[in-house]
Amino acid sequence: MFEALPAKGVPGEQILDELSGLRRADLPTHGGRLFAYVYDPALDGLDELAQAAHAISAHVNGLDPTAFPSLLAMENALVGAASQLLGGNDETVGSVTSGGTESLILAVKAARDSRPELTTPRLVVPSTAHAAFAKAAHYLRVELDVVPVGADLRADPEATAAAITRDTVLVAASAPSYAHGVVDPIPQLAATAAARGVRFHVDACFGGWVLPYLRRLGADLPPFDLSVPGVTSISVDLHKYAYAPKGVSILLHRTETLRLPQYFAFAGWPGYTMINPTISSTRSGGPIAAAAATLRHIGDEGYLDLARSTRDAVEILSTAVTETAGVRLFAPPETTIVCLAADASTSTPALAPATTGIDIFVLADELAARGWHTQPQMAFGELPPTIHLTVTAAVAPTAKEFAADLAAAVTATRERGPAELPAPLVEAAAALTPEMITPELVAGLAEGLGLGAGDFTQMAAVNSLLNVVPPALREALLTGFLSLLQRPTPPA
Numbered sequence: 001m002f003e004a005l006p007a008k009g010v011p012g013e014q015i016l017d018e019l020s021g022l023r024r025a026d027l028p029t030h031g032g033r034l035f036a037y038v039y040d041p042a043l044d045g046l047d048e049l050a051q052a053a054h055a056i057s058a059h060v061n062g063l064d065p066t067a068f069p070s071l072l073a074m075e076n077a078l079v080g081a082a083s084q085l086l087g088g089n090d091e092t093v094g095s096v097t098s099g100g101t102e103s104l105i106l107a108v109k110a111a112r113d114s115r116p117e118l119t120t121p122r123l124v125v126p127s128t129a130h131a132a133f134a135k136a137a138h139y140l141r142v143e144l145d146v147v148p149v150g151a152d153l154r155a156d157p158e159a160t161a162a163a164i165t166r167d168t169v170l171v172a173a174s175a176p177s178y179a180h181g182v183v184d185p186i187p188q189l190a191a192t193a194a195a196r197g198v199r200f201h202v203d204a205c206f207g208g209w210v211l212p213y214l215r216r217l218g219a220d221l222p223p224f225d226l227s228v229p230g231v232t233s234i235s236v237d238l239h240k241y242a243y244a245p246k247g248v249s250i251l252l253h254r255t256e257t258l259r260l261p262q263y264f265a266f267a268g269w270p271g272y273t274m275i276n277p278t279i280s281s282t283r284s285g286g287p288i289a290a291a292a293a294t295l296r297h298i299g300d301e302g303y304l305d306l307a308r309s310t311r312d313a314v315e316i317l318s319t320a321v322t323e324t325a326g327v328r329l330f331a332p333p334e335t336t337i338v339c340l341a342a343d344a345s346t347s348t349p350a351l352a353p354a355t356t357g358i359d360i361f362v363l364a365d366e367l368a369a370r371g372w373h374t375q376p377q378m379a380f381g382e383l384p385p386t387i388h389l390t391v392t393a394a395v396a397p398t399a400k401e402f403a404a405d406l407a408a409a410v411t412a413t414r415e416r417g418p419a420e421l422p423a424p425l426v427e428a429a430a431a432l433t434p435e436m437i438t439p440e441l442v443a444g445l446a447e448g449l450g451l452g453a454g455d456f457t458q459m460a461a462v463n464s465l466l467n468v469v470p471p472a473l474r475e476a477l478l479t480g481f482l483s484l485l486q487r488p489t490p491p492a
């Protein structure tokens with residue numbers, strides 16, 4: 001038990017030991033075996049450099065750049081680098097935010113507040129757009145118009161055009177989408193939005209720092225950045241493929257006029273006049289300095305090398321999937337994501353997966369048992385459940401091992417058969433509606449599914465159950481479960 005406020009202070013060395021002990025329960029952030037959450041370039045000395053840079057600026061406050069010009073200089077340098085990489089010019093401006101979600105919320109806010117005359121502002125996105133757009137719409141009270149993607153999993157320009165109304169303040173699409181790693185047809189979509197006089201945002205949070213390098217290496221990817229006419233803003237997370245520690249993303253706007261409504265300004269109180277480009281007011285300089293040091297250390301040539309290793313790793317992993325009977329590539333591995341499905345996976349989610357296909361959730365557990373931590377994705381509409389692999393440069397040295405383990409994991413999955421759920425639990429779940437979810441009910445379900453002890457290594461049964469319940473119920477159940485986990489530590 002980690003006690004944050006002991007009666008007497010504890011020596012630093014002991015605390016660091018304790019923190020290291022806690023960290024041992026985590027998934028491995030380095031070593032190329034975790035395919036979500038983390039981005040690892042596997043460069044010697046980079047962590048130490050970023051930590052030292054973070055320490056130099058940890059107490060600097062981004063609230064007031066006139067008080068801390070060091071932070072302003074670093075932010076302007078980061079925005080300048082992003083602009084240079086993503087087709088900006090001398091009119092381009094931008095902001096440093098805390099992450100992709102914040103960049104997207106701010107892109108939506110800027111668009112919404114540029115049209116104050118509208119009572120019901122609307123946002124048009126493809127069904128594969130990141131969940132952060134739904135969050136932005138929810139927080140900002142903007143109506144979300146979700147357009148189904150085509151059979152190729154890409155945004156459909158014609159359907160998008162049809163969804164734009166007089167109330168649309170923003171159209172957005174991904175480069176690439178998180179779930180499948182495919183790039184939406186940005187030039188066509190941007191032209192469609194521009195023809196209607198509507199802002200168009202490219203969510204390149206995931207791929208914005210690697211796509212330009214993949215293109216330089218010859219990848220056949222469409223233009224996706226500010227060089228494309230009609231693109232009015234673009235976001236790129238530095239804590240993803242720029243390999244900076246967590247907490248930094250960039251939101252670029254084509255012009256200053258487009259950015260202005262992103263700011264929040266308030267002088268109507270007795271304290272300081274608050275002018276914020278971002279959601280947070282006080283902001284630590286630590287992550288910004290760490291990102292600045294990371295970019296400067298890796299450099300343009302370094303990023304090109306990292307993109308090359310990543311591309312090679314993607315190729316090895318995709319080939320492994322293609323050559324393993326029982327699984328298939330679900331989307332073309334054209335960027336840095338490998339998305340796989342069971343060979344005979346059907347579009348209709350069913351508790352017992354098609355008898356000819358393996359259970360993808362059991363496969364995820366079998367891969368985890370072999371030290372490969374993947375991200376299962378639930379069935380969505382017509383799409384079957386899949387396994388997502390975010391591939392980073394650190395995967396290159398281990399990718400070859402994956403092929404043999406994948407084959408073994410698929411064989412074991414077939415032998416195990418589909419995840420088994422206690423029948424009473426399935427019946428109980430089938431009768432539930434989101435309104436019925438209480439903390440007690442969630443605690444009982446968690447206990448019944450073996451999650452009470454905090455062991456999350458065998459998740460197939462849980463995932464199978466979540467896969468078949470309606471999305472609104474899944475949201476309520478997982479909210480309840482997270483709330484169950486997020487309880488204050490009792491006094492020692």
Ligand SMILES: Cc1ncc(COP(=O)(O)O)c(C=O)c1O
Nearest residue numbers: 099100101130132178203205206
């Ligand atoms: C395409 C895309 N957009 C937005 C986000 C949200 O980023 P964050 O988790 O940094 O808020 C992600 C995260 O994976 C992403 O892949």
